[in-house]
Amino acid sequence: MDVAWTRILARLARAATYILRFNLPWTLWRLLPSSLRLSCYRRLQRCGHREPFSSITQLPFNLVLKEKREDPRIEVDNTRFVSTHTSIPVPQILDVILLSTAETEKGGVILMSKIEGESLWEWVIPRIRHAPEAAALIAQLEACMESNDLEPIMGIAAELEKMPRPTVDMSDDDLLVKDLRRAMNELRDLPPPSRAVSGLAGRPLLIGRAGEKYFAGPFADQDEFKEALFRKVSNIFRYRLPRLRRLAEPVFAKTHRICFTHADLHHDNILIKDGRLAAIIDWEHAGWYPEYWELTTMEALMVRTYSMNAFWDQVHPFGLGAYRDELKLEWVLSRSTGLMGVVGEDGDDYECPR
Known part of the structure; x- marks a missing residue:
């Protein structure tokens, strides 16, 4: 029974990828009970990827599920407001489900489209330029970390603070x-x-x-x-x-x-x-x-x-x-x-x- 149910949910998720471009099918999907939709998302989470301590699960079929401790409608409404009133690219919100986590607090989950790209930090890293003396200290710091030799780290970090600040190409x-x-x-x-x-x-x-x-x-x-x-x-x-x-x-x-x-x-x-x-x-x-x-x-x-x-x-x-x-x-x-x-x-x- 569990195998059959998993196959059904997988087919539903696969079908979702074909209807992302249309609003009406998602509107119909959201008419289903929230418990059924949430069960589908939880099953898909088993096939997804989630970094430790992250609230984000990368689901199959270019979907993302985000867990919220606060009312998820705050983020949903803000995202939709920006999408409607500006040209700023934001995730497409596909579904939101409320979960009561306490008597006075409601959490929930948000299902949204995945956006391909790297973080600004990842983009900046290869463009960072250090002064030669600072680069040498950074190499020493990385060597200490790799060898688990923690004693010199504070001294190296203090010297690094005195170096010229890095630039970005x-x-x-x-x-x-x-x-x-x-x-x-x-x-x-x-x-x-x-x-x-x-x-x-x-x-x-x-x-x-x-x-x-x-x-x-x-x-x-x-x-x-x-x-x-x-x-x-x-x-x-x-x-x-x-x-x-x-x-x-x-x-x-x-x-x-x-x-x-x-x-x-x-x-x-x-x-x-x-x-x-x-x-x-x-x-x-x-x-x-x-x-x-x-x-x-x-x-x-x-x-x-x-x-x-x-x-x-x-x-x-x-x-x-x-x-x-x-x-x-x-x-x-x-x-x-x-x-x-x-x-x-x-x-x-x-x-x-x-």
Whole structure:
């Protein structure tokens, strides 16, 4: 019986590949009970591939199943919104199923089309150029790792920090740079529905920040949002508030545009194929934020990842030297908040590395 059922589900999945280009058959498929559809996806998972600690399973027939601990409709609605209102390539959402994981929290799964391509990080790696002395230290570091000789690692890493920063060879990237700038401009040109800082349709925002992931808002305006960030400062760092308020003065003095923002532009969320932007994925944190939030979240995701700093400094999708006051403020705020609250070796760490 199990063999027969597996064959039936495999045939259903195979048929799915022929109807990807048509919306109606998927609409009919979604009329079936969610338990039956989920059972089909779970069976296909047995034939799929999932990296350790990943929420993504690569299914047969160019399908992808994503497990969500939060309500999956947030990511689904954001992805569909971007697909409808911009030319930015995103995954095609085929199905979404809710699963109750707790009395107050709903998780679920998202079935979507697979997008071929390599991550931005994979694209950048072969284009990184190190100074000769830095390259020699990196070779030493890799040799220590391979031989499991961990004692010299900290010393080598400290020396490496003193070396000239790596560069990225951008000689063949004209089309990719244009794609990324166009994608950012399209998002930022979307007219906000109001002055609110919120998710779509006035929902709360799912914020990933300072080592935490939490829902917040909606906020009536950007001033309320900015004040909410101050309220997140950990009690042990409340003494920093006078300094933080001084840093905030030039930021609060500005009225920023409200822009639709991805808010999680990690290099693994940008896919490249044949030197062009293949897709931007993982839209769960997206929403209407002050215009600087895209930059400050990107910088937080690549702290001391110097090759990515070099790449984005050449792309500069927000303009050269954009939002420096905002970046300084958010750096110190996040270093005073939640799991990221830290004290430097010589006292409180207020210095933004960028």
